[in-house]
Amino acid sequence: MHVLLVYLFILIGAAVITRLAFGEDSHRRIAEGCGLDLFLAGDAKDAVSVEATTKDAEGGPLAGEVPPLSPEKSFQEGSLASFASSKGVPPAQCWMLRFLEETCCALPVRASDVRVLHHPTAFYDEMRSQIRAARRSIVLSALYLSHGPLSQAFVECLEEKFREMLELWERTQSSGGDGDEVAERGEPFTITVLMDYNRMHSRRDLATVRRLLSMADVGSGRASAFPHAPASTRPQVQLFLYQSPCRWNRVFAPFGRAKEALGVQHTKIFCFDGQHTLLTGANLSDDYFATRIDRYVAFDANVHIAEWFTRLVRVLCALSHPVERGVDPAEAGGSPSFPSPSTSSPSSLSSPLHTRCGLVVRPNATGFDPSAQPGAFAQAAGARLRAFARGVGRDFAGLAYTALTSPEAGCDTLLFPTLQCGRAGVFHDSAVVKSLLGMTSPTDHVFLTSPYLNLHAEFVEEFLHREIRLDCITASVKTNGWNGQRGIAGFIPFFYLQLERSFYYLMKAYHCVHRVHLHEFSMPGLTFHAKGVWFVSEPAKGENGSPPPAGLRDIPTPYLTAYGSTNYGYRSVFKDLEAEGFLFTFNQSLRESIKEELHSLLQHSTAVPEAQFVGEAMGRFQPVISLLAQMGQYFL
Template sequence: MFSSTLRLYGHASTTRRQSYARSLRLMSSSRNFHPMIKNFASKLQQPKFTIPPNKIQIMSRPTEFYSHLLHMVHRAETRIFISSLYLGSSETELVSSFADALKRRPQLQIHMLFDLNRSTRPGPHSTVKLLAPLVAQYPDRVHVSFFRSPSLRGILAKFVPPRFNEGWGTWHAKIYGVDDEVMISGANLNKSYFTDRQDRYLHFTGNSQLAQYCFDFIDTVSGFSFKLQLPSSHSEYDISWPMPDIHPHHIHKTAELALASLQNRYRQLTAKNSDAENITLFPLIQAGQFNIRDEETALKMLFQHLDTNAARPLVDLTSGYFGLYKEYQDLVLQSTNVDCRIVAASPLANGFYGSRGISGRIPEGYTYLEQRFMNAVKRAGRQATVQLSEWEREGWTYHAKGIWLSETSSQPPMLTLFGSTNLNSRSAHIDTELSFMMLVPESSGTEPLRRQLADEVDNLRKHSSPWKGADRKVRLGTKALVGLVGGML
C-alpha cells in the first residue's frame, strides 16, 4: 500500500516524494501505538528518542546495577558522564575504576554532577574529598560540578545545619553514561544501592542522540553549578563559583532559560524521529523552582486522556517516599475510569528507619501522609479501585519509583515513567529531577520488552502486602513536623 501510494505521485519531485514518505512514516508510527495512548503520544511536546527494543535492558537487582556500572566504566573509550545525588563515602572501588579508566584511555574525559550540600557534609570521606585527588591528578580530564539549590538563601543559608540544608532542595537526577550508552535509575552511588536497596535500572544502547542529550543535560546544569578545583596547599579541596556576575542564590532565571533552551533545541533536533517498530522515549525535566514542569504537564495530560477512554486501564504507581504530590493525588482520585495499584515502602523499608534525631520520625511522617491519602480515597469512594500496598523485605530498604500503564491487569505495560522523581511534593517543587516516559508500540518485536516491564512490576509487588498504616500510631509531634514542612519530607 505504501509503495502504491507513492506511485500515484510519480511525476512529483524527489523532494516532494521524500516528504510524503516521511509523513506516512509518522502516521504509521502513530498508528502503531495502542489506541489507549495513540492520541496522548501525539500531544507530547518534549524531545523524543526512538530505540530498538532489543537495545534496552531492564535490571531488577542492585548487584546487577553495580556490576553493570563497573563494566560500563571499564569499556569507556572517550567519555564517562554521571549525575547523582552523591557518591558514598565507602565507594573507593568505583573511584579506583575511574582512575584505571583514565590510565588506560589517554583521551578519556569524565564529567560528574552531584548535589553540593550532600557532597560536602562534614566527615573524612565526603563526595568532594573522595574525588579531589582524581581532579588533582587529572585537572584537564576530570570535571566535577556541584549543584546548589538557590531556595536556601539569606540568613537561613548561614545557620541551617548540614544534615538539614537539603530540605530546601537537591540535585536529584540519576544518569550513568559512557560513550553512547546510558543507564537511567533512581539509585545513588552508595553501598546500600549496590546491595540491598531496591530501585529500578534501565540501560540503553543504539541511540547516540539519547546519550548526547543526557551528556548535554549534565553539561547545561554544570554551567550554573560549583566546580571542584585543584586544592591549595592549605586545603583538601577547593570549589569555585563559575559565574561572577550572578550570585548562586539568584540563578532562577538563568537555570530556567538554560533548561528550556535544552528542551527546545532537542525537540527540534528529534522532531522527525519516528519508527513504528521502535520504542519512544520522552525526557521530562521537573524543576519547580525554575518553572520547568514537564513531568507534571505530561502526567496531567496522561490521566485526563485515560479517563476518557472507553476501556478501563490499570496504572501501577510506586514510590519509596510516598507523599504523593497533591495534584497527582487529584489525578488518581478524580480519574474514575482508571484503576490504580500503588506500592510504597513500609516503615521498616524506609531508608530513614532507625535514624537519629528528627530524621528518625520520617518513616512515621510518611505513614501520616499515607493515612491522609487513604482517607481521601475513602471520601472519593475509590476504595475498590485505588489500592495501596507496602513493600517490605527483611534486611532491605525500598527506593523504587515510577509508573506503568497496562490495558488490563493481565496485559503487559505499554508505557512506563522511570528516573529520579519520587512523585511527591519535594520532587514537584524543590528538587531538580530528570525522568523519562517510555511508550512501547504494538508489534511482535516489542513483546519481549513489554514482558520485561510486566516482570519488573511483578518483582516489586512480590514483596508487597496490603497497607497496614491505618492501625499505626502517629505522634502529635510528627504531625506537627509534617505540617511544618508542608509534606516535603
Template sequence: MLTKMKNISDKTMCLYRHLNQWSDLKVFEWTNGSPMFGLNSHQIQVIKSPNDFFNELKRLSMKSKKRITLSSLYIGTGDMERDLISGIECTKQKELSLKVNILVDYNRATRLTRPDDHNSSTKAILQPLTKFGAQIGFYLTPNMSGWRKWFVWRREKWSELQSLHHIKCYIFDDNVIISGANLSDIYFTNRQDRYVLFKDCPQMADYFDELIQTISSFSYQLQSDGNFELHKSWPYNPLNYFQRNQFKSEAKNRIEKLKNRFRNKINLNDLNECKTIAIPLIQMKTLDISDDQYFTSKLLSICGSDSEVGLASGYFNLTQEYKQIILNRNWFKPLKLLMASESANGFFEGKGVTAYIPKVYTLLTKTFLNEIKENKCNVYLNEYSRPKWSFHAKGLWLALDPMIFLSMIGSPNFGYRSVYRDSEAQVVVITKDELLKQKLEDEYNSLWKYSSVVNDMTIKNNLVNVPIWVNIVVKLFKSYF
C-alpha cells in the same frame, strides 16, 4: 499483573491513537517540547538487582573510551564506591582522551558522614579525580540565598530541605543508565530501586551528557586544592540574593535551548519506523521548568479509566494535583500504588528526629487512604516489605490494549519535593514491541511481589505512641517530604 484488556473506552482509544503514531503533534504538546528518541527493544535492558546495577556500572566504566558522565545526589564513601571511582581513575589513565564529568548536590555531597572525619564526604572521594582533568560540579539551588542561607546554612541535613539536585543518570560512551538510585553501597546491596540501561543510543547519550554539563555550568566547580569556584562561563552566585532572578532566568534559558536544539534534530519519518520511543523529561520547579509534572498530569487525566496503571513512590507523598486526578476518576480497573513500608523506609531506625520520618509518611498514607474510601475509588495502596531491605523505587507503568505499553523511569517520587523543590529527570518509554513490554511487565511484577495491601489495621499498628508534634509537622511542612 498488568493484563491486557478486552474492552477499550473512548478515552483510552483517544490516548492510543495519540501514542500509536509517534509523529502525532499531541505527544509533543504533552512533553513541553522535549526531544524524542527512536529505539529498538534490544537497546533497552532492565537491570534487576542492586548488585547487578553495581556490576554494570563497573563494567561500563572500565570499557569507556569517549566519556563518563555521572549525575547523582551524592556518592558514598564506602569500599564499593571507592572501588567504582578508582576504576574510573584507572580508565582515565589508560584513555587520555576520555572526558569525565560528575555532578552532585552541593549540600549533600559536602556533608560529612562521620563527624570530624574530613575524608567521609563525596567531595573527598571525588577530589583526586580533579588532578586527572575531571570536571566535577556541585549544584546549589539559588533558593539557598537570602534569609534561608542564614537559617539553615551548615546545619547538616537542614540545609538539604530547601532543594536538592536529585537527577540519577549515568553515561558511559553511548550507553545511559536511568535510575532513581544514588552511587552508594546501600544502593548496590539491599536497597531496591529501578535501573534501565539504554545501550548504544548516541543521541540520547549526547542529550543527557549535555544536560548534565549544562546544569554543571551553573554549579560550583571543585578545584584540585579542594576549594570551589563558579564555572568560568557563569556570572551569578547562587548565594547572592540580588542575583537570584538572573540566576534562575539564565539557567532556565540554557536548558530550554538544549531541549530545542535536540528537538529540532528529530526526523519524524525515522521515528515512526521504530517500535519504541524514549522521551526525557525534566522537572526543576525552582527554575520554572515543569515538563515532568505536565506530562504526568496529562497522562493520568487522559488515560481511560479502564487502563491498568501501576505507580511506585519510594517516599509516598502525592501532590494535591495528582491526588485529585486519581480520586476524581472512576477506575474500572484498579489503580495500584506501591510505597515503602515503615521498615523499608530509608529513614527507618534513624537517629534523633529522623527516626520519626517513616511515621510522617504513615500519616500521609492514612490521609490518602481515608480520601480513597470517601471517594469510593478503585485504588489500592501496597507497601513493600522485605527483611533487611529498603525500598527506593519509583515510576509508572501503563498497559493499553492491544499494542501499547508505557513506563516512566527516573528520579521523581511524584510527591511535593519532586514536583516543587528538587531537580529531577526521568524517561518515558512507550513501546509497541512485545518483548520489551514483557520485560517492563516482569519488572513491575517483581516489585509488587514483595508487597501487601495497606489497610486501616496496618495504619493503626504503625501509629501507636506517635508524638503529637509529628502530626503538627505533617500539617505544616508537608511540602518538604
C-alpha cells in the same frame, strides 16, 4: 474535645506559617515555554497542535477523552500516532503517543538494546562494567557519591580507568601521535561528575570528592614530560556541585542534611562513550549498590539518548560550581565561589568549601550566587534550560518517525525524556505526568511507586475526580531508607506513615477505595527507593467493574512506563531538579521485561488494609507525629 480543638488550631497555625515561609504556589500559572510547551518553543509545529497540547481543564482529547473518530482519521499522516494506529495500537494509546510526541523529544530505540535491571548489585556491576569499557567519556549525575567500602571501590574503578587512558595518551605522545585516538576524536577522554552542593557537605563525602580530583593532578604532573602536547588533549576530570537557588540556604547551612529539604540536584543520569546510558533513581552509595532497591534501565549503543542526556548534564554543569582540589586559593588565581555576605557582587570570593579537604569551589557560569541572589540565578537557569529545550527540540525533530518507518533502523521503542526544575520555573515533567493521568481510558490501570508517599496535590486530584484505577507501592516503616537513623531523622518513616494514612482516608472520603489500593514493599534485607509509573491496558474486573487488588491476578504487559529520579511529591515538583524518561514499546519481549519488574515489586509488597490505621496499629492517628508530618510535607 478541648484537646482536639487546641490541636486543630496548632495544626492550622503551623501549616500557615510553614506555607508562608517555605511553600510554593501550587496553582500558579506556568510561564510560556516552561510547561508542556517547553520543547515546542521555536519548533515548526502548527498553532493548532500547540494549542491542543496546552489544554487542561477545558477538555478535549489531550485532557483525558478520546474523541469518537476512527484512528485513520484522527492522526496526522507522518506522526507517531498514525504509525501506531497502523500497527493496531488501541486509539487511547495512540492519543497518548500523540501527546508525548508533541510535548517531548521522541528518541528512537531498538528493544534489543534495552535492558531492565532488577537488583542493586546488578546496578553496581553494570556501572563498573561500563566504566571499565569506556574509551571516550564518562558522565555521572547523581545526588551524591558516598564514602563506604563499595563506594570507594567504585572510585577505584574510576581511578583505574583514568590511569589507563592517561597511559594511552602518554604512549601516543611518545610515538609522535601515531594512532592517537584523541586526535581522531578531536576531544580528550573526560570524566564529568555532577552532584548536589548541599548533600556533599559531609567531611567524608568531601574526602571522596578530593580523591576524584586528585586524578586530574596526577594527569597534570605526568603531562609535564610532554611540554609540546596541548593540555586540551590529555585526560580530564571535571567535578561540579549544583546548588538550588533559595534565600534560606545560608540559614540552614549549619544543620547538616536538613538543608536538602530546600531543594537538591536529584537527577540520576549515567552516560558512557556517548552511546550507553543508564537511567535510574539510585544514588552512588553502598546501600544503593547492595541493599536499597530502585529501578534501572540501560540503553546500549544508542547515540541519540546518550547525546540528549549528556547535553542536559552539560547545561546543568554550567549552572553549577566547578570544584578544584588541593591548592592554595591565591595560587589558584583567585578563590572559591561564594560571595562574601557583606557584598552583593557575584564575583566576590571567600574561603574554600572545606578547609581540611582543601577544596576550592568556583563561581557558576551564570555569575549569580544561588544563595545571595536566588531570583537572578533562577531566571538565568530558566533561560539556559529553555535554550537547551529549544536546541534538542529542533535537533531531534522527526527523528523517531524516520527510524520507526525504516526497516534498516529496526526501531520498535520510543523514549520521551522530561525535565523539571521548579526553582527555575520549569514544570515540564509534572505537567506531562498530570496530563497522562488525565488521559487514562476506562480500560487503563495505573501503577505508581514512590518511596515517599507525599504525592503532589494535582496528581491526587486526578485520582479523586477521574475513574482512574490505581495501585500505589510505597515503603513500609521498616523498608524506608530513613529507618534506624539517629535523632529526628529516625522519625521520618513515621511521618510518611501518617501521610500515607491521610492519603488512604482521603480516598475513602471520596469513595475511591474500590479502585485505589495501597501496597507497602516489605522484602526482608532490602530498603525501598523505587519510583516510577506504569500504564497497563486491561478490562475492568470484579464487582461493579472494579479490579481486585493488584498481586492477586496476572497483570497484562504495560505499554508505557517511566524511569528517572522524581518521587512525584511536593519537593520533586517545586524544589528539586529532576529528569525522567517515558518508555513506550511495541516489542512484546520488552513489555514482558517491564511487566516482570512490576510484578516483582508487587510480589514483595503487602496490601494495606484500613486496619493498619486504626486501634493500636502502628499507622493509627498520632497527633504529634501527624502535626510534624503536615508541617513538613513541603520538605518531604
